[in-house]
Amino acid sequence: MKITMLGYSGSGKTTLMHGMASTLAPGNADHDYALIPRRKNDDELASFNEEVDVLVDFLENAVEHAGSWPLGTNKTTIYPFAIEYLTNHKITNIEWIDFRGGLLTHIFKPAHRDEKELEALFFHLIESNAVVIVADSYHLSHFTRMDEIRHFSGAKTINMIMNRFDRVYPNRELNVLIVLTKADSVDASWKEENYQLLLDKGMEVFDPVVKLCRKNNNWNGGILPISVIGEQNVERKIMPKAELNSPMDIPFLAEDKIIGLPQPFNTEYVLYFCLGFSLLQMKNVTKESIADYQKTIEKALQDAGTLNSIWSFVRGKPSAAEIARRSSERKKKDEESLLQFESHIETLLDYTRKRVRLFV
């Protein structure tokens, strides 16, 4: 299973992922499900030392352990996880794609744009079971004009990409969750009645995506406010930029000082949504659709160009098509094993409905 996060630089993608893994760390009595960082996306259990090492390596970056925010992501990174239920009952492996936010922030600036990285982003998107759109709640509440909000939150770019995705792959099964991060930072009025105002604004900002989710029978969508740090654990300082290089840049600097032990809220529901709906889709998808999926990937790669195959052949390395075929096989294996865990689907969806506003 593959989950891809999309969002501008600084929106909180990496923080969300570490926060979620920290909340769902193995052995946490508060949660039935656990998200376990792995070295590789396979079923083999490493030695006790290695298992603990991987956990420690990953969780040391979580805010509650590091005592600071994760550094910005300068390279798109794929994090393999295993998902377990209660007594080490493994459900599936997932690959969590943490994209370098700058990739989207500078998508229209040729000098900053990395074509290869962008190509990889679209490739992962095509393969993903779920897309987590990450936007900073503060941007939604701070700016007044809708075009400003869409520009600075990244919604404009993301709406465009998702629109094209739906256009090219109309039959693709996808789950889209809009995550409004840093929900603790907005004024109290935005938080009333379970963040009603914030969620309304989020749906308005991402209106094209919301409409796509409603229109496309193969898509499930939802929106969720989250905070990795929780209420009153951060001191936010907003300062206007001393020198504004361009009116297109965010006009302020935001510095969030951690002043209390993190009390994350809603982070685990990101996983529940992605897992619940992906399992539901997988249950319903027959082997024919697996074959269709594979064909689509191959077609997409063919469209990318035959030069890639020739170049790979010359270099003696697997071609993009070969890589896609292998990953499809892994995916197929995942899907087959997931059919055995139907019982989890309803539980996960029940959890999801408690906190996620679904686009139905």
Add this chain to the structure above:
Amino acid sequence: MNVERFVYSRTLSADYRWIITSSSLTSQETQFMERFLDLFKKYRFAYTKAPLKPLFCIHFPKTTVLFTLQSGMFKDEFGRDIYSLEGICAGRVHRKALWRKMPEIIGNYTAILNAWNDINFQKADNLVNKPSTSYTLEDLISGRETPQIENKEILPESSDPSDTIILPFVEEGLKKLKKTVNSPSFSPSNFAFGCTAEMVKEKQFRIIAYVDDKNRKEPQTKTTERGRKKSFISDTSDSALQITVENPQKVTEKKRFFTDEKWKKIVNKIRLIFLKK
């Protein structure tokens, strides 16, 4: 002797990229260096505790690069620490000249390699792949506090020139590094002063100082107290220091069934058979 600067970092609103680069660096070389920044980021907690900034000298086929890694000098618009890779490079023709200046550079590397002095951070968002201006090394060195260079020390001939010298990643180790590179018998070599075990896997280094990272998997080494085994470096100032001598070539050979020696023997036998015929 001319050198060029390079910086890989991010600025206030613009994401990570090569802000200043040198035309003499290939894309493979820049990617190779980016890997060091990734690892620096991965082991940032270990580096936070370290008393010094790391320093790397790597000889590529046509270029020699000297770079350091750091974080926390600036913050981005979200208040996150910015980390950066910055350094200088010189063409192959200047390799020896650069090496001769190495003790002076090591003595003041944080200042000499710091390219941010030439960049207005607040206005650098639009700087991408800006070609470096050419500097004379003397210009970069001059004006800095001239470090005291100890008398040139003749290093004892090693029985095995491929031995790796392990130094401690502390001020004392830096002094030893300066002395070692200052030795006339020590030819230009790669060194990694303040590295992790993962970094060492990326390249063969002649001199290594490990940052104290918990993930360091000890290579198969012979640890000897100084004095018990003859070291490359002789210094009486700190007898408690431990110098580890390892031979990476031997370590890799342990894993190979057909070692170079075995191949030589096989080739010699075949040659003898043909000669007899």
